[in-house]
Amino acid sequence: MKNTNEMEIRFESRSANEGFARVAVASFLTQLNPTVEEVADVKTAVSEAVTNAIIHGYENEIHKVHIRCRIEDNVFTVEVCDKGKGIENVEEAMQPMFTTKPEQDRSGMGFAFMEAFMDSLEVESEPGKGTKVRMKKAIGKGREIWTTRSL
Amino acid sequence: MKYQVQENCLTIYLPREVDHHNAEEIRREADAVIDRNHIKYIIFDFEKTDFMDSSGIGVIMGRYKTICLIGGEVWAVHANARIKKILTLSGVTKIMQIYEEDAV
Structure with a gap:
């Protein structure tokens, strides 16, 4: 059977909560x-x-940001969602150095x-509806090889 | 924000975490000091910093835009491996020198 676990947090889009969000996700991650x-x-x-949700999604208005984390074996998935203004052109927004707020x-x-x-990294967004960013990362890649090597 | 001004050089002692939340304050206060003291060189001191995201890169780039007009320079000191990785990945090292302590 797969080792799975899940957690969700919802918090107000205040910049002070950026640190909280990082630490909350990181502490959930420690079990891997x-x-x-x-x-x-x-x-x-x-x-x-989370910064994107606060300054672009909600443009500094106070609404809720939603984070969902899921563990499936060694794969960590984190989703960050807002119900803000959305992204007109996701492809353009993802270009390095592209910003609407220079x-x-x-x-x-x-x-x-x-x-x-x-x-x-997957980005789903609809103008006026909001944005969902889904990111995955395999944790402990290569560690098995290291531990099984005879000394 | 903790800082020090020596002639036309400003040293900014960055906090433990440089994110969007902290960057706002650094940006505001640094700009006031740069204006008042005719700053040409800015040293970002990462001694206490163990976290930085792209908001920190924005602060560095923004300050560089101001002082490069008068031929100024930006430097990074005491950057740990993680901070160096963030600086390099962002491409900001094209405009910023990283001072290597072991080169002394």
């Missing part, structure tokens, strides 16, 4: 016994997705970081 690097990767990716010093690297630090 991740490396320090893997924890940092997931924290960065979650931070990017005046706010946004680097346009959010999606690029999510892609770089996770194994897969």
